[in-house]
Amino acid sequence: MTTKNLLVELFVEELPPKALKKLGDAFASQLADQLRAQGLATAESVVTAYASPRRLAAHVTHVWLKAADKAVQQKLMPVSVGLDAAGKPTPALLKKLQALGADVTDPLAAVAALKRAPDGKAEALFYDSLVTGASLDTGLQKALEEAIAKLPIPKVMSYQLESDCDLPGWSSVNFVRPAHGLVALHGSTVVPVTALGLKAGNSTQGHRFETKVSPVVLKDADSYAETLERDGAVIAGFDQRRFEIVKQLAGAAEKLGPSYQVLMDEDLLSEVTGLVERPNVLVCEFEAQFLEVPQECLILTMKANQKYFPLLDAAGKLSNKFLVVSNISPADASAVIGGNERVVRPRLSDAKFFFDQDRKKTLESRVAGLDKVVYHNKLGTQGERMERVRAIARAIGQQLGGEVLAKAADTTARLAKTDLLTDMVGEFPELQGIMGGYYARHDGLSEEIAFAIEDHYRPRFAGDDLPRNKVGLVVALADKLETLVGMFGIGNLPTGDKDPFALRRHALGAIRMLIEKDLPLDLEPLLTTAFEVVNNEPIQRNCWDRQQDKAREEKARVGGFSVDASGFSRRVFDDATVINLSVFIYDRLAGSLREQGYSAQEVDAVLALQPQRLGEVPKRLAAVRAFAALPEAAALAAANKRISNILKKAPEVDAHVSEVLLKEPAEIALHAAMKDVAPRANAQFEAGDYTASLQTLAALRAPVDAFFDGVMVNAEEMDLRLNRQGLLKSLHEAMNRVADLSRLAT
Incomplete structure (x- = not known):
């Protein structure tokens, strides 16, 4: 067949x-x-x-x-159940065979056709049949x-x-x-x-x-x-139709001249492919006067509302020509072209009207209106949120650039959300921030402030650009931190694949800014500052202790709420809330690094120390990768793991060594090697040369191996035991400044 x-x-x-x-x-x-x-x-x-x-x-x-018919072997039951002492079939076996369609008119013949085979400790009966193919x-x-x-x-x-x-x-x-x-x-x-x-x-x-x-x-x-x-007259294949649309779009732009290029949005291409059965690309245009409106507005309305493809000129600026993908191909397309031009005109007129009306009021005059917009019923209004972002931005700006940067960041944060009250953003929420930049320029503010207002939402998504200047960077970081601490404070945390407030995206945005711009900001003080602003009271400084054990994380809880006279909740954060956010950020960082190609061991080794300057993380990872390639790496990682296990049982031991109590040749040799190697490795660490620091420490492999081969750490004499544990504590601290090397042990 x-x-x-x-x-x-x-x-x-x-x-x-x-x-x-x-x-x-x-x-x-x-x-x-x-x-x-x-x-x-x-x-x-x-x-x-x-x-x-x-x-x-x-x-x-x-x-x-x-x-095809299929041979099937089916287990029936144990032999002891299917056959009696005389070897004859039991009623249970005959009933089972009948249910399977077997011929049981001659019971003995039916039994003879069965197969016996071991099934675990017992022997079972199996029935072979031929299943007719469908x-x-x-x-x-x-x-x-x-x-x-x-x-x-x-x-x-x-x-x-x-x-x-x-x-x-x-x-x-x-x-x-x-x-x-x-x-x-x-x-x-x-x-x-x-x-x-x-x-x-x-x-x-x-x-x-x-x-x-x-x-x-x-x-x-x-x-x-x-x-x-x-x-x-139908192109049935989705990909074939999409290819035809792309080809026609490129061809139409080429006919107009080499200076034109099509703005091909991938999502729009797919949507238009789903709208037409046989595409026919036509060139249309609108009145040049509409180009006075910011091109982002025109592009958005053409793409989102009309499914048109804008055309850019050689400088990347929007032209007054656009392309339409029609589902019909008349001999005279003038009516189709005219209809599309007529349809788009009211949309562009609306955009121009919104733009003209919005510019009649300054951003500064809109600040008071933020107090009338609810941000969250437990976090107050946009006006209250704006004040929190201002305070965080001032603190970050002061640390990064002194009073000048702090003042510019404060001005930006004060005005950054005011475009939410404009008609344009009310119609096109996707333009928030972008329109604020345009209106800031119209109000006579500096380009620095205008760019910062425009960029303070960045990065909006994975792969998005970071803010273009330092002011925008400060306000964007403050904005994301305010969102994170506020939502963590009221318990709106991501669960599973649900993240309605995009907290994972906000955390990754903050991480990218800290790492890619190598900002000299320590994470814990940064989070503490943000929490103190949102909480409106100091956070206990000892909440940042290094006891990150599971018990404490499990006991972590979100603070309660009490309603004040305004009707909004006043946050009451405890130390655990702060720690929860820190754990969340490091977890997001770990996932991001693994997606970038670093192994789970490398990431675990570096982040186990919770480095405060996230900008140092890539350098530490590079150092760990270089160290792992050394022949001494495996032995030293295993030794570190062994040392960690020993020190867990002696948590109160100080990293102190008395040379008088060094008895065995191997411990004397290890101490001498550390006195030679550790200062050089520490100097390289302080200079930021993490790769060289770990490579210098690799010289300790031989004395470490000799120590564990020839020295009993837990000696019966208490002074010897404490001294040897102190030696191991000193070794552990020296070797694990860049990363926790024990995490590299297999």
């Missing part, structure tokens, strides 16, 4: 464009997986997904008309039902089916959109399956307006895409 290729298509009303690609891929893959599971398709079968605005389809190669009719029916049931439908639609009886609409169907046709072809033969109240056939519908014939009859499974494009 030879295989043939299979084609299945669901013809439906217009599908949601943003979900189309995912729906098409899921439908095809689920269908093929189910066919393979039933033995109707092979592992070598190639699956091709098709998805257009009005259809989901799958083409599967090498599909059998009937799956036919394509039944197998495809099951596969189709499974594929439809498992579609990642964003929102299910319920609709009524027409009935052959006198009561139309008596049954209802739930699907992403109403379905109107089903095709199932095995080669050129229709497979009699049903789905969503439809019977399979060999015809479908083409383009809603430009199809040459209706219906489009498919000769066989392999001619599906070709026939649809030729007779139905």
Whole structure:
């Protein structure tokens, strides 16, 4: 029996464009997986997904008309249960065989056909049978039902089916959109399956307006895409349609001149691909007067509201021409072009109106309005939040640049949120910060302040640029810290994959700024400052002790709340809240570093010490990686692990050594080696040369190995024991300044 290729298509009303690609891929893959599971398709079968605005389809190669029969061996029961003392079948065995369809008219013959084999400690009876392979009719029916049931439908639609009886609409169907046709072809033969109240056939519908014939009859499974494009004016493949759109966009821009370039947004490309069946790119334009409006506003409204592709000039500035992907290709496209130009004009007029109206009020005049906007019912208004960000920004600015930077950061933080009250941001929330920069320039503020207002939300997402100047950096860091400490203080923490306040993103943004700009800020004092501002009272300084054991973390709790006269909660943070945020930030840092290619051991070794200057973390990781490549690394890591275990049992031991109490040659040699090596390694550490520091310490391998081979640490004499533990404590402190080397031990 030879295989043939299979084609299945669901013809439906217009599908949601943003979900189309995912729906098409899921439908095809689920269908093929189910066919393979039933033995109707092979592992070598190639699956091709098709998805257009009005259809989901799958083409599967090498599909059998009937799956091969399959030999199956089934365990029945232990011999002691299935056979009596005379070797005859028990009623339980006969009942089991009957249930499996075996012939038990001759019980002894039925038993003779069974196999005996060890099963653990006992011997069991096994029944061999031949399972008839599924036919394509039944197998495809099951596969189709499974594929439809498992579609990642964003929102299910319920609709009524027409009935052959006198009561139309008596049954209802739930699907992403109403379905109107089903095709199932095995080669050129229709497979009699049903789905969503439809019977399979060999015809479908083409383009809603430009199809040459209706219906489009498919000769066989392999001619599906070709026939649809030729007779139905539809490019069935999602990727093929997307490629055609990109090609036409580039071609249209090239015809306009070499100075034009298309702003091709990937998400917009995918959405438009889900909107058209046969793309036709047209060039349109709007009045040049609208270019007075910030180009971010115009670009956003064209992309988000109209699904148009803006054209930039050679300088990267927005031009007054744009590209439209039409779903029709008339001989005279002037009406289509004119219609799109007419539709976009009110949108651009609205943007211009908002921009003109917003500039009639200064940002400074809007500050008082922030007190009327609730930020969070437990954290007060945007005005209160702004004051907290100002205080944190002043403190950071003072540390990084003195009074000048602190004053600039204070001004920026005071005005940064005022554009939330503008009409433009009210219409386009994505422009917050960006519009603040434009309005700041209009108010006569410096470029430094304008850029800082624009950038204070950065980085908005993974890979986003950091703020362009130091003022923006200070305010952006203060803004993220205020969010983190506030949300941690009221207990709004991320859980699982839920993070409604984007705290993970805020933490990663703060981490990126501290590391990539190598800011000379210690993390713990930075968090303490932010907490004191938000809490409006000092944090106990001893909360930053190094006892990071699990017991303390488990006891960590979020502070309670008490409502003041204003109706908002006044935060009451305890030490554990501060520690929780510190743990959260280091955890985010660890995940980020692993994503960058560092091993879990390398990251664990460095972050175990919780380095305060996050800008040093990359240098420490580089040093650890270089150290791990040395031949001495494995032995020293193992020794460090052994030392850590010893010192855990002697936590009160001081790193002090009395040379008088050094008795054994190996401990004398180790102490002498440390007196030679440790000062050089410490000097290199203080100079920031972490790689050289660890490589210098590698010279201690031989004396450390000799010490553990020849010295009993826990000697019976208490003074000798404490002295040797003190020697190990000194060694441990010297070797683990860059990273906890014991974490490198396998």
